[in-house]
Amino acid sequence: MKDTLSNANFPLTSTGATYHLGCSPGQLANRIIIVGDFSRARRIAALFDDAASKQGIFENHSSRQFLTLTGTFHSTPVSVVAIGMGFPLVDFFLREARKVVQGEMCVIRLGSCGSLDKTIGLGSVVVPRRSHGVVRNYDWFHEGTSDEERRGSKPYQVTRGIDVEPGVHDALLAELEGNKPAADEELFNGHPPSCVGGVVNGSADSFYSSQGRSDPAFWDENEGWVEEMVKGWGMQTLEMETFVLQSLAHSANKAAEAQGKGEEQRVRTGAVQMIFANRHTSDFIKPQEVDVLERWAGEAVLRTLIGGVELHHTMDDGVWNNQAHKAEK
Numbered sequence: 001m002k003d004t005l006s007n008a009n010f011p012l013t014s015t016g017a018t019y020h021l022g023c024s025p026g027q028l029a030n031r032i033i034i035v036g037d038f039s040r041a042r043r044i045a046a047l048f049d050d051a052a053s054k055q056g057i058f059e060n061h062s063s064r065q066f067l068t069l070t071g072t073f074h075s076t077p078v079s080v081v082a083i084g085m086g087f088p089l090v091d092f093f094l095r096e097a098r099k100v101v102q103g104e105m106c107v108i109r110l111g112s113c114g115s116l117d118k119t120i121g122l123g124s125v126v127v128p129r130r131s132h133g134v135v136r137n138y139d140w141f142h143e144g145t146s147d148e149e150r151r152g153s154k155p156y157q158v159t160r161g162i163d164v165e166p167g168v169h170d171a172l173l174a175e176l177e178g179n180k181p182a183a184d185e186e187l188f189n190g191h192p193p194s195c196v197g198g199v200v201n202g203s204a205d206s207f208y209s210s211q212g213r214s215d216p217a218f219w220d221e222n223e224g225w226v227e228e229m230v231k232g233w234g235m236q237t238l239e240m241e242t243f244v245l246q247s248l249a250h251s252a253n254k255a256a257e258a259q260g261k262g263e264e265q266r267v268r269t270g271a272v273q274m275i276f277a278n279r280h281t282s283d284f285i286k287p288q289e290v291d292v293l294e295r296w297a298g299e300a301v302l303r304t305l306i307g308g309v310e311l312h313h314t315m316d317d318g319v320w321n322n323q324a325h326k327a328e329k
């Protein structure tokens with residue numbers, strides 16, 4: 001921690017920068033892509049205006065490992081933020097972003113996922129229409145829990161699903177469809193990349209146990225869990241953030257409505273997921289294949305943010321029109 005913070009309820013520096021994300025007002029645009037991986041964030045920022053010369057790209061790497069890159073895409077302010085992985089990181093990000101961004105926001109998660117659906121393999125990019133939370137039941141594993149109590153409960157739980165806003169889903173899918181990469185005989189067994197909409201997703205609290213991966217080093221009780229998720233909830237993909245993003249955006253929107261600011265403070269969300277793992281064949285994507293999917297999906301999400309999703313407001317003042325900030329770290 002390098003700065004003095006005040007207010008234990010919501011710690012901020014003297015310039016209004018938040019504790020973990022580390023951005024002050026004007027450093028984050030209201031059109032945002034969140035990713036798990038620094039290199040994906042940089043690959044997307046390479047599509048920003050003037051990216052070749054790095055002119056106009058603001059970069060902030062917080063001491064808590066959030067990397068924010070802000071610039072413009074076709075002259076509209078946008079940010080891409082590498083937040084890392086899992087439920088808590090989405091919570092840090094969305095609450096702290098809400099603190100520093102004025103007005104409406106649109107946040108799209110562009111992440112990788114595993115496919116449970118035999119018809120959706122490596123080389124596919126999907127747009128979920130619904131997401132469920134999938135969580136380990138820590139009490140079930142507690143040493144104080146009796147066998148009888150265990151029989152009456154389950155080691156994993158699935159939340160009710162949250163639907164993605166249809167307009168955001170459709171805009172993302174249209175952008176992906178409009179610009180598909182060509183087939184390359186070296187990649188994806190020579191098949192052209194494809195996109196699929198209307199997918200049911202599960203966001204799990206672990207890459208391992210709650211996604212049904214077996215690990216002899218741990219007591220996970222998850223044999224048959226993948227099949228249960230498919231049969232019980234129709235799940236097709238598993239990753240670790242989309243559900244929490246949707247759920248917290250709903251909470252932000254409810255709070256804004258209660259304060260009479262429902263329209264002007266609205267948080268809109270959506271997700272695009274690239275299949276990195278095929279859970280049927282156990283195949284995993286190759287680095288050259290990641291390149292192709294990230295460029296394609298990154299551009300589609302940027303285009304959606306600036307044109308496909310109607311946001312009534314663009315923030316006027318910020319690093320996108322103040323080059324003096326661009327080298328700030």
Ligand code: R1P
Binds near residue numbers: 037084085086112241
């Ligand atoms: C696990 O490997 C990570 O990959 C997926 C999951 O949601 C999780 O964050 O997304 P990212 O590729 O965006 O990190």
Ligand code: URA
Binds near residue numbers: 114115239
């Ligand atoms: N990310 C996940 O969370 N799961 C996978 O199987 C692949 C990527």
